[in-house]
Amino acid sequence: MKLGAQEILILQEKMSYLQDEDSYKQLFYHFYPVLLSFCTAILNNKEDAEEVVSEVMLKVWTMGEALSRVENLTVYLFTAARNRSYDVLRKKKRSLPTVAISDTIQEFIIDKNSPEHLYTSEELEQFISKTVRALPTQSQLVFRLVKEQGLAYKQVTEVLGISLNTAETHMRLALKKIRTALDAFLADKK
Numbered sequence: 001m002k003l004g005a006q007e008i009l010i011l012q013e014k015m016s017y018l019q020d021e022d023s024y025k026q027l028f029y030h031f032y033p034v035l036l037s038f039c040t041a042i043l044n045n046k047e048d049a050e051e052v053v054s055e056v057m058l059k060v061w062t063m064g065e066a067l068s069r070v071e072n073l074t075v076y077l078f079t080a081a082r083n084r085s086y087d088v089l090r091k092k093k094r095s096l097p098t099v100a101i102s103d104t105i106q107e108f109i110i111d112k113n114s115p116e117h118l119y120t121s122e123e124l125e126q127f128i129s130k131t132v133r134a135l136p137t138q139s140q141l142v143f144r145l146v147k148e149q150g151l152a153y154k155q156v157t158e159v160l161g162i163s164l165n166t167a168e169t170h171m172r173l174a175l176k177k178i179r180t181a182l183d184a185f186l187a188d189k190k
Contacts (some may be wrong), residue, residue, distance in 0.1 A: 003030045008073055015061070017084035018173075027073070028057055034149055035081045036060045040084040042137075043142055078145070078159040124185070130180040134175050138162070142170040143178075 003026065003175045004009070014023035032053055060067060066163035126160060132140060141160060145151045151159065156167045 003027075005074075012067060012100075016063070019064070020139050022153065024061055027060070029073075031077055032057065032159060035077060038078060038144065038149070039081050039085045041140060042082065043088060048088055049085070052081060053086060056080045056084055072158075074151070075155050075158045075177070078149075078155075079161075082159060089126050090183070100133075127185050128178065128182065131178050132174075136168075136170075139170040139174040142167050143174040145173060 008027065008030070011020075011023040011027050014020040035053045035056065036046075040046050040050045041051050043052070051104055058167065059080065060073075060077070063070075109114055131185050132143065135143065138160070145156045145159060146153065153164055153167050153171075156162075160167070162170075
């Protein structure tokens with residue numbers, strides 16, 4: 001379920017003042033998948049990511065009226081998930097994330113019904129996924145937040161605790177590396 005900013009705000013207010021379970025469920029189902037993907041990218045472990053996201057969402061439920069003072073719930077949740085993920089990493093002393101790539105590669109495929117398309121599409125998706133996984137952690141997180149989660153750079157700076165210039169630099173580097181790798185991949189296919 002995809003919620004708009006206004007709908008999120010309304011549900012947030014209902015949770016805050018009325019402890020409305022239906023509002024919480026809607027927010028949970030909206031945010032859980034994207035937070036899980038985000039935390040999995042940081043932790044490289046789906047079970048740990050599930051635990052982190054569950055803790056973050058439970059915290060939101062127990063905040064009560066304090067939740068009404070949260071200006072941007074999306075940024076708040078991503079920041080809380082990031083902080084909790086880093087806590088888990090510090091405890092486990094590991095830092096190699098993995099990411100899953102969304103279906104943005106469809107724009108490169110012309111005939112989507114051919115058997116060749118299915119093979120090429122899967123091969124290309126695996127290649128892009130591998131390329132993104134090879135990016136430095138911070139570049140990878142900026143790329144995922146902007147391109148896959150649709151956050152603005154200003155929101156990414158709040159979530160990751162970096163400057164706007166740093167976020168833009170990480171995105172530029174990520175896109176350059178992906179573009180270079182993709183050009184080489186496509187050249188090999190000709």
